[in-house]
Amino acid sequence: NLYEGTFGADVAPSMVRTFIQQEGGTTPPYEDLRAFANELAATPDDGLMDLYGRRFEGDFVFRYMAMDMILGNIDGYVSRGNNFLFYHEPGPDHWWLIPWGVDEVWRVDVDVHDPVYDGGQLHDHGILYSRCAEVPDCLDAVDAALEDGISMMEDRQLYQYGTDLRARMRVLTRQDDASTASPAITTREQAQILTFIAHRPTQVRRYLKERSP
Numbered sequence: 001n002l003y004e005g006t007f008g009a010d011v012a013p014s015m016v017r018t019f020i021q022q023e024g025g026t027t028p029p030y031e032d033l034r035a036f037a038n039e040l041a042a043t044p045d046d047g048l049m050d051l052y053g054r055r056f057e058g059d060f061v062f063r064y065m066a067m068d069m070i071l072g073n074i075d076g077y078v079s080r081g082n083n084f085l086f087y088h089e090p091g092p093d094h095w096w097l098i099p100w101g102v103d104e105v106w107r108v109d110v111d112v113h114d115p116v117y118d119g120g121q122l123h124d125h126g127i128l129y130s131r132c133a134e135v136p137d138c139l140d141a142v143d144a145a146l147e148d149g150i151s152m153m154e155d156r157q158l159y160q161y162g163t164d165l166r167a168r169m170r171v172l173t174r175q176d177d178a179s180t181a182s183p184a185i186t187t188r189e190q191a192q193i194l195t196f197i198a199h200r201p202t203q204v205r206r207y208l209k210e211r212s213p
Contacts, residue, residue, distance in 0.1 A: 001023065001024060001027055001030075002023040002086075002087045003022065003085065003087075004019065004100075005019055005081070005084045005085065006020075006083065007081070009081070010126060011127050012040075013038055019086065025088065027090060032090070033086070033088070036088075048132065048135050052138070054093075056094055056095055059145065062141040063148070064097045065128075065142050066146040069115060069146070070112070070149045070204060072107035074110060076104075077099070079115040079125065079126075080124070083099065083101035083102065084126075085099075108199070108203075109203055111207055112207045129142075146208060147204075153200070153201055166190045166194065169186075
């Protein structure tokens with residue numbers, strides 16, 4: 001089953017029916033989601049890592065959380081429990097988070113441990129993350145995924161790739177009669193994204209250092 005989650009939908013027993021089922025599977029609608037929500041609610045903090053290890057593939061859930069915050073996503077699952085799909089793979093009994101509506105990213109200096117923007121708390125964090133944030137071993141796993149993510153940005157020279165792509169796009173967008181954005185707007189937005197890419201690894205490492213003993 002594939003479920004859509006927006007504001008008010010999360011992996012909690014009281015919130016199961018606020019999900020919208022997008023695709024049906026062999027399991028009756030909401031039965032698998034309710035079972036997982038009940039299991040999560042009944043799991044104490046010292047059992048959370050085992051639960052995530054059984055219900056998600058490898059370290060997927062930690063990498064998902066990390067990438068959500070590396071990108072400065074202030075309107076995603078981690079930051080405010082919004083804009084995500086939740087898919088149950090019945091064979092291995094694994095769950096997968098899938099982002100959608102990713103239009104609030106590239107936000108500079110968003111804290112990867114407690115995303116706050118414009119001076120105020122955005123919304124309740126997604127339950128999978130808020131539970132994890134209370135368990136040191138779980139947050140350590142997210143931090144390891146954060147370091148892996150920003151190292152990948154550097155190793156793959158993402159800034160240089162973006163710079164090269166910008167040069168190619170500059171020509172193409174000026175030839176696109178259907179584009180509603182002026183060259184000035186396009187140039188400004190591209191520059192902001194490149195600035196984000198250039199500085200985000202340093203910002204993330206600063207937050208990681210602040211949490212380190």
